Amino acid sequence: MPAPQQRRLIFAHIDEPGYTRDLACYRKHGGYEVMKRAFARPPAELIDEVKKSGLRGRGGAGFSCGLKWTLVDRKSGKPIYLIVNADESEPGTFKDRYILHQDPHQLLEGMMITCWANNVQQAYIYIRGEMPHGARILETAIAEARAANLCGPNILGTNYSCEIYVHRGAGAYICGEETGLIESLEGKRPYPRIKPPYFPAVLGLYQCPTIVNNVETLCHVKHIADMGGDAYAQIGTPNNTGTRLLCVSGHVRRPGYYEFEVGKITMGQLLNEVCGGPLPGRTFKAVIPGGSSAKVLRFGEKFKIKQKDGSVVELGVEDLPMDFDTLAAAGTMGGSGGVIVMDDSTDMVAALANINAFYAHESCGQCTPCREGSLWMKKISSRMVHGEARPEDGELIRTVADQIAGRTICAFGEACSWPTQSFVAKFGEEFKGYASAPKSTGSMPLV
Amino acid sequence: MNLRPATLAQIDEVITHYPVKRSAVLPLLHLIQEEAGYISNEAIEWVAQKLELQPINVYEVVTFYPMFRQKPIGRRHIKVCRTLSCALTGSYQVCEQFQKEFGCAPGEISPDGEATVEFVECLASCGTGPVVMIDDDLHEKVDCARARELSDQIKAAARARPQP
Ligand SMILES: Cc1cc2nc3c(=O)[nH]c(=O)nc-3n(C[C@H](O)[C@H](O)[C@H](O)COP(=O)(O)O)c2cc1C
Ligand code: SF4
Ligand code: FES
Numbered sequence: 145m146p147a148p149q150q151r152r153l154i155f156a157h158i159d160e161p162g163y164t165r166d167l168a169c170y171r172k173h174g175g176y177e178v179m180k181r182a183f184a185r186p187p188a189e190l191i192d193e194v195k196k197s198g199l200r201g202r203g204g205a206g207f208s209c210g211l212k213w214t215l216v217d218r219k220s221g222k223p224i225y226l227i228v229n230a231d232e233s234e235p236g237t238f239k240d241r242y243i244l245h246q247d248p249h250q251l252l253e254g255m256m257i258t259c260w261a262n263n264v265q266q267a268y269i270y271i272r273g274e275m276p277h278g279a280r281i282l283e284t285a286i287a288e289a290r291a292a293n294l295c296g297p298n299i300l301g302t303n304y305s306c307e308i309y310v311h312r313g314a315g316a317y318i319c320g321e322e323t324g325l326i327e328s329l330e331g332k333r334p335y336p337r338i339k340p341p342y343f344p345a346v347l348g349l350y351q352c353p354t355i356v357n358n359v360e361t362l363c364h365v366k367h368i369a370d371m372g373g374d375a376y377a378q379i380g381t382p383n384n385t386g387t388r389l390l391c392v393s394g395h396v397r398r399p400g401y402y403e404f405e406v407g408k409i410t411m412g413q414l415l416n417e418v419c420g421g422p423l424p425g426r427t428f429k430a431v432i433p434g435g436s437s438a439k440v441l442r443f444g445e446k447f448k449i450k451q452k453d454g455s456v457v458e459l460g461v462e463d464l465p466m467d468f469d470t471l472a473a474a475g476t477m478g479g480s481g482g483v484i485v486m487d488d489s490t491d492m493v494a495a496l497a498n499i500n501a502f503y504a505h506e507s508c509g510q511c512t513p514c515r516e517g518s519l520w521m522k523k524i525s526s527r528m529v530h531g532e533a534r535p536e537d538g539e540l541i542r543t544v545a546d547q548i549a550g551r552t553i554c555a556f557g558e559a560c561s562w563p564t565q566s567f568v569a570k571f572g573e574e575f576k577g578y579a580s581a582p583k584s585t586g587s588m589p590l591v
Numbered sequence: 592m593n594l595r596p597a598t599l600a601q602i603d604e605v606i607t608h609y610p611v612k613r614s615a616v617l618p619l620l621h622l623i624q625e626e627a628g629y630i631s632n633e634a635i636e637w638v639a640q641k642l643e644l645q646p647i648n649v650y651e652v653v654t655f656y657p658m659f660r661q662k663p664i665g666r667r668h669i670k671v672c673r674t675l676s677c678a679l680t681g682s683y684q685v686c687e688q689f690q691k692e693f694g695c696a697p698g699e700i701s702p703d704g705e706a707t708v709e710f711v712e713c714l715a716s717c718g719t720g721p722v723v724m725i726d727d728d729l730h731e732k733v734d735c736a737r738a739r740e741l742s743d744q745i746k747a748a749a750r751a752r753p754q755p
Contacts, residue, residue: 235674235713266610273621273658274670274714276727309608314617314656317712331616331642333655350611393676393717400718436675436713482717484676498675502712508655589683590675 147413153387154363155403167288170249178370182257190261196373198385203358206468215345222352226267231320234435236482239389240359244278248285254362259306273314317506322356336554381407384467395487412462426487434479437559439566447474492571494590497525503560517548518560538575542568592637612642664707665700670724673710676717688735692742
């Protein structure tokens with residue numbers, strides 16, 4: 145089956161010649177009209193639209209956006225905050241970057257609709273420190289919007305006011321985790337908070353109810369407010385609605401960012417047709433489908449996937465539709481939409497050692513299993529690559545990983561264990577025979 | 592602490608963004624590092640005083656976040672992405688190339704003071720790897736040849752700079 149066409153909702157104007165990031169251009173394309181209509185509606189109605197839309201968060205966990213908003217404590221009498229998670233730090237993910245740099249007003253419009261719907265009067269955009277231009281672009285866009293009375297005091301002549309500020313991170317991956325992000329925004333080390341009791345919806349920023357949403361998620365809110373929740377839910381597949389930005393990197397001919405209806409494209413269509421297939425003379429070996437934390441898939445493995453009607457079908461990696469539920473059923477996740485491809489030149493031990501070095505560097509260090517475990521996984525896998533592999537090393541790091549997941553404050557514990565668990569489970573023979581195996585040729589050093 | 596009036600004005604403005612002063616620690620550190628090049632002990636104490644905190648509250652932030660540094664670096668800061676997608680497309684060789692060009696080990700200042708080269712983790716541009724940030728600017732698809740070109744540009748700019 146040929147791959148479906150892209151459906152560009154969020155990326156409608158990305159890379160469009162002549163499209164600029166200023167307010168005038170955004171308005172020429174109908175910008176802020178949806179917000180104006182939304183402001184004429186009662187907030188509860190907008191929350192309902194988002195619930196009906198079935199929108200699931202695009203930051204990693206795929207949590208229902210409508211449900212998240214419903215959980216916000218509205219009786220506490222404290223202010224409610226909105227934080228945009230623009231940390232974009234999950235390796236393999238590079239989608240929010242283009243929204244922030246090329247179409248910042250789309251995000252601002254989505255934010256303002258969200259703020260109105262949830263009675264938020266103060267919003268922050270937490271942008272990773274390594275996007276200094278992005279931060280300046282956002283600040284300019286906010287100033288433009290404020291001057292046009294689209295945010296700030298008495299928006300559009302109403303008595304509703306809402307300020308937006310940009311807050312820059314400083315290079316730490318854990319700031320992407322929402323409670324770590326909140327600590328960081330409070331001016332502290334980004335040590336994630338334990339849940340319960342610190343669910344952001346109840347005890348978030350300054351111990352006030354707080355909504356944390358990803359950049360892409362909030363852009364979808366604009367389109368939901370525009371077309372209505374029911375119409376939006378018709379896009380994509382049931383329980384996996386809307387479109388999704390997919391970022392493909394690594395060993396393919398045409399890496400890049402693409403937008404498709406969720407679940408309407410398979411991994412095979414994406415990699416072989418949209419991305420042009422493997423590099424000349426190569427074949428695909430493995431793919432990580434949702435950012436480096438997601439479990440790796442091995443080409444050739446088969447998955448028994450339960451269908452909506454209860455029947456079970458056997459699918460290969462290429463046959464998997466790229467939706468949240470199917471990827472979860474295949475033992476991995478859609479995560480952040482970052483698809484990392486490895487071909488037959490890849491040394492899987494070295495690839496894992498590369499990932500492990502990332503997690504060892506980024507663990508915040510609060511929980512002993514994560515701090516120590518991530519370091520040992522890195523040390524052992526790098527030692528393997530640097531000429532001192534032992535046949536039992538694969539199993540050894542797997543036992544380390546098994547002792548982290550489920551025993552930590554935040555989901556980083558899982559994020560750093562899943563790569564090791566899945567690489568060793570699926571490429572065990574490479575780990576066992578590593579000391580004596582001839583190194584694959586033409587591969588790049590990875591550690 | 593000798594900060595430019597413009598920086599001081601920015602500092603006072605940014606503090607108003609938050610209901611709690613402590614939230615301004617990161618923005619203040621960014622502003623100071625942009626002007627001074629690094630965060631000195633004096634800067635830590637100054638920020639603490641400005642935000643009514645203990646110096647340890649600022650110090651622990653400086654030591655945690657990779658982007659803050661307590662020592663000066665070369666005139667240009669070359670950051671090569673080390674993480675998987677970029678490594679798969681050759682970033683280890685690119686980092687080595689930059690080090691060779693400037694004759695320095697990772698994280699060190701080159702003998703001519705012109706550059707500091709280091710590895711950083713994923714820069715969120717994995718589809719155009721290997722990627723390199725030089726100061727505030729992102730460079731995409733940087734192979735070894737491009738690394739040589741970029742290095743030559745930096746060296747040429749250094750030669751063109753009037754000598755003090
Ligand atoms: C270790 C870790 C890193 C994360 N990094 C990011 C990130 O860079 N960007 C992001 O939007 N969400 C990230 N998340 C997910 C956030 O915690 C949070 O679920 C998300 O921002 C919620 O927004 P959404 O519901 O719109 O997806 C991360 C989670 C974990 C555990
Ligand atoms: S799991 Fe790791 S990153 Fe998360 S809080 Fe614990 S030590 Fe920090
Ligand atoms: S891996 Fe290099 S930018 Fe993401």
